[in-house]
């Protein structure tokens with residue numbers, strides 16, 4: 001009987017508008033933040049921080065970006081990785097060519113560049129919908145990949161096309177250990193996730209969902225379709241762009257187009273399908289699921305005595321399992337893990353006296 | 356309420372010689388209709404007569420090939436629906452067109468869209484000016500919710516509501532925009548008697564309390580005769596009558612159209 | 619004829635003929651979309667899966683024709699399975715959910731295909747040379763690959779066969795009824811599920827043919843499913859529901875991408891190379907801005 005809403009009467013609209021109206025939820029969030037900010041950096045080793053948690057966070061950010069566009073605004077995109085690439089290369093080039101700028105500003109500007117590119121590719125969304133739009137975003141994906149592979153200026157004419165990311169210095173502090181990179185990523189992701197949550201429960205979020213659910217009535221109530229869709233493309237791509245910059249700087253350590261190919265776009269798409277379309281929480285759950293599952297598989301294989309799996313066997317297995325899971329979730333729980341979580345919470349609210 | 360008690364004002368919307376066709380289908384032929392301030396105008400006619408198309412022309416969803424619409428002193432042929440919304444025209448649809456994935460409250464809040472001003476950066480911050488604005492508009496929406504007596508379902512996703520309530524929520528969304536001109540496409544279709552009575556009362560109250568001008572399409576003649584100040588009749592895309600309910604009821608063309616006399 | 623002009627025609631023909639292969643994949647999309655409203659993203663993976671299976675069966679020592687039959691059988695079983703397991707439970711879901719399910723399906727098929735038959739590149743020899751056809755070279759003085767001609771022939775036979783099937787058989791009739799109006803077809807007692815399974819099987823057949831033709835040119839490997847994605851811009855040009863559109867769209871995409879590749883990279887001195895990867899998509903995108911309904915589609919004003 002710990003998790004209860006009863007007795008907590010909301011006496012004002014202000015209280016009702018709070019992000020977590022239930023006190024227990026607020027406490028849980030505080031605990032979670034304390035764990036990820038304080039406990040994890042102390043107990044987790046380099047491998048967990050650098051190879052699991054950091055990429056997990058970055059992909060969560062990309063998933064939030066895609067969720068804004070696809071989950072909230074209803075515009076299916078297969079170009080996520082393309083917009084991430086724009087962010088990555090923008091951050092690299094800003095750092096290289098305008099060294100005066102602080103790195104954080106580079107990251108944010110990288111997001112802005114990605115937003116602009118996203119909006120350009122969002123322009124056709126006024127005239128086309130659904131599958132047609134998906135193909136348009138595929139154009140973005142392939143075009144952007146090609147630009148960064150073939151236009152030498154972006155890679156500073158490096159011969160291999162793979163450049164190592166320059167060291168990160170933020171306000172005089174060099175960020176180079178796994179813990180520091182993890183914390184930097186965590187701060188960025190936490191702040192941007194909060195901002196996303198705030199947007200989706202404000203006017204702009206409602207306008208996205210309105211366009212998603214019934215575009216004609218959205219327009220009739222005064223919501224301009226093109227501007228709204230473009231705002232979704234822009235803000236979504238901003239998130240993807242920042243994620244791309246973090247991916248190169250905090251995780252990979254290299255800047256290369258190959259890190260942002262079509263399969264990355266699908267990976268992020270799968271995250272939101274499994275995590276929950278139209279849910280910020282779901283973006284995290286989905287990213288966690290997709291990042292952790294292969295590791296779990298490998299460990300299971302090791303346990304039952306096959307040793308670690310060969311790379312291509314592993315890849316095939318992942319394909320089969322993810323493909324199967326996507327179909328499974330779409331059939332059984334189209335709202336993904338986020339909905340399961342919500343159902344569990346509702347059960348808990350009634351426990352131990354269900355009625 | 357009779358016409359004489361109410362202050363019916365000047366013409367606020369004038370449609371001149373509107374013609375609209377889809378490929379080979381002529382939906383509207385040379386139709387002219389005036390709407391006067393504060394009145395309730397009913398548009399009636401058999402199925403496929405072009406009633407919905409007429410509303411769609413008025414608020415810019417369809418763009419007629421010929422003719423013009425004059426509203427608030429501006430004459431235009433085609434205007435984007437979101438622009439007409441800014442000029443105070445709101446509407447409901449024949450087939451419910453709510454935002455299915457959103458709660459009742461959020462649906463009604465979208466009605467406030469054009470009146471809210473904070474940009475997305477404030478919204479990302481949420482607290483401060485944005486929260487103040489959200490609360491202000493929430494209060495307006497709560498008044499609409501009270502008015503329509505849907506307090507107990509405000510947090511329910513609209514997809515789960517029964518049909519009659521959905522129609523009511525759709526009216527709420529239009530009302531939240533505080534429109535000058537309200538277009539209602541068959542607001543009572545598919546309702547039982549009790550629900551119809553409620554809906555009639557809401558429509559009359561809106562007209563009465565806020566002075567909102569209303570154009571509505573309705574098939575139920577009893578309702579039409581009861582609540583409208585004026586009735587326009589369409590048949591095969593042409594206007595065949597326009598006048599007080601009593602006049603229209605006595606009109607031979609109208610009787611023929613409804614009895615299906617061969618054309 | 620000047621040699622420049624000859625060269626232009628060679629590029630053009632090469633492009634048109636390879637465009638036919640895009641048309642083939644696009645045809646698979648159109649069949650399924652028409653009959654079930656599903657945008658089957660997995661069509662490309664079906665191409666890969668079919669080619670892998672065929673090569674795999676050949677490698678087991680089965681002769682060509684029986685292998686082809688066996689492979690066809692596999693594709694049909696696959697179609698029935700997809701209908702049962704994926705489509706039927708999702709019948710009333712929004713189209714976008716079905717679309718995402720087919721993305722999942724494409725992953726599943728790629729994983730399965732490569733898991734069963736291996737990931738290495740396989741050669742597939744259909745016994746047709748990919749060399750300039752001598753007869754044409756003598757007659758017209760331009761070089762056109764025999765293999766391209768052969769695949770054009772295959773495509774023509776396939777399209778002809780399908781046209782006969784849809785126009786002359788009872789099943790075909792039912793299929794067209796379903797494509798016109800699902801509800802009405804259900805009302806007159808056409809079993810939707812059977813029709814869907816048949817359409818998916820037909821799409822499987824098309825995928826098999828495309829897989830063999832492409833596989834023998836490029837080698838049977840994962841990238842086949844990416845090449846097959848180029849059928850998407852073809853669909854945008856031609857419209858999702860038009861067989862003629864798929865064919866014409868394929869030709870346009872094939873020809874324009876080859877011309878663009880050759881001429882743009884020569885004009886820019888090779889600075890702009892490998893634009894084949896995105897050119898068809900951009901072309902389709904620009905086209906969409908002008909004619910959102912596609913080449914053969916009609917403009918529809920949404921009813922409210």
Ligand SMILES: Nc1ncnc2c1ncn2[C@@H]1O[C@H](COP(=O)(O)OP(=O)(O)OP(=O)(O)O)[C@@H](O)[C@H]1O
Pocket residue numbers: 377380381382400401402403404405406407408409449919920921922
């Ligand atoms: N978007 C559209 N595309 C094609 N034809 C249309 C469209 N909208 C309306 N029509 C046609 O225009 C004519 C008038 O339709 P409309 O919906 O205006 O009739 P209505 O009077 O509202 O009928 P109902 O009482 O059935 O609602 C009909 O023949 C209809 O088929």
Ligand SMILES: [Mg+2]
Pocket residue numbers: 406407408449540
């Ligand atoms: Mg109507």
